Amino acid sequence: MEKTLHTFLKSGLIEKYVLGDTSPSEELEVEYFIERHDEARLEYENTQKNLEIWAKANAVEAPTSILDNILGEISEKTEKQTPVIHLKERNSHTPWYSIAASIVALVFAGSSYLLYQQNQSLNHENDVVVDEIFDLRSDIDKNNEKLDDVMKQFMKLNNPDTKKYVLKGNERAKNLKTVAYINPVEKTSMIDVATLPQLPNEKCYQIWAEVQDRMVNLGILDPSESNLQNIPYLEDALGLSITIEDKGGANTATADNSVAEISLQNK
Known part of the structure; x- marks a missing residue:
């Protein structure tokens, strides 16, 4: 049994158990040794303490919220009022259909310009979102690399031979x-x-x-x-x-x- 316990302590299952990376069968094996062997229980407690030390030492500050930036930019744009074009009254007797056609033309031109501006704004916002998504993915990759390095050092720290x-x-x-x-x-x-x-x-x-x-x-x-x-x-x-x-x-x-x-x- 002593040989089995030594093999278990060197297997790294306790570190995986603390990090929540064990399968159901591995969890049962770890809990069995922790419950029945003081050496395993002591190793489990030390591993928890070391993990807390590493978590504090390698804490990473969370990135600025992308969603808040996007909502703030949209809110700022919606607060701007669309300029109103005031038509001066004329005393000439212009036929009503000419006036109506002019109004339709102005409305159409204004709507087209407004749609163009909105489309440009949306394209810009879309580019910003895409850039921020790429930046976020890059940050995630870097954080994963740091986590891998921390995990390797953590395993070395808890190695029975250390x-x-x-x-x-x-x-x-x-x-x-x-x-x-x-x-x-x-x-x-x-x-x-x-x-x-x-x-x-x-x-x-x-x-x-x-x-x-x-x-x-x-x-x-x-x-x-x-x-x-x-x-x-x-x-x-x-x-x-x-x-x-x-x-x-x-x-x-x-x-x-x-x-x-x-x-x-x-x-």
Whole structure:
């Protein structure tokens, strides 16, 4: 049964269950393990918490309502009054049928012009709607791509082989807190920037990996990035360190600049 439970935890069914992407038979299987195994129940609760973190970190602001724009434009056009043509009275004795013919001609000309204007307006509105539909489809495609990326990172985050390391700041950066996720099986490394104290514009945060007797540069941390940032994976890394360097980063790390460090040999 332990082997079956391990296989179940690595199957990814719990992540699919939380996201509502399981079949009825898969739902029964997930609920069976959650009810009978504490490990499965704990994994389910952690997955829910991680999903909430990702939802907040990757929230996308909704686009401006297309319908409101179209209704506003139509309302503005309907408020404009059609100009009225006033005919001056004449004292000449023009036959009544000539007057009637003139009136009909004027009415016909006015109606034709009005219809032409309305047709032009509708064509313009139609072009606007088509453009906005294409823009909306493009936004949907981009959001789907972002959702796929989030799903992939979410699966990595909840992989049983992924180890979690919390880096807390020292006296120089008391509020600093980052979380590193390292998977030695898939050979991936990610870091979640939870809290990075504000630095002067000429300074930056840089992350390093300790490999035997030297420090290897893993890149500069961006405080504005609230989601996971990928960092290079090093097979023989003994620890991680974060330093404060001049803008652009440094080629070598010094102990005096270190604000957070952790050993990778304690898990």
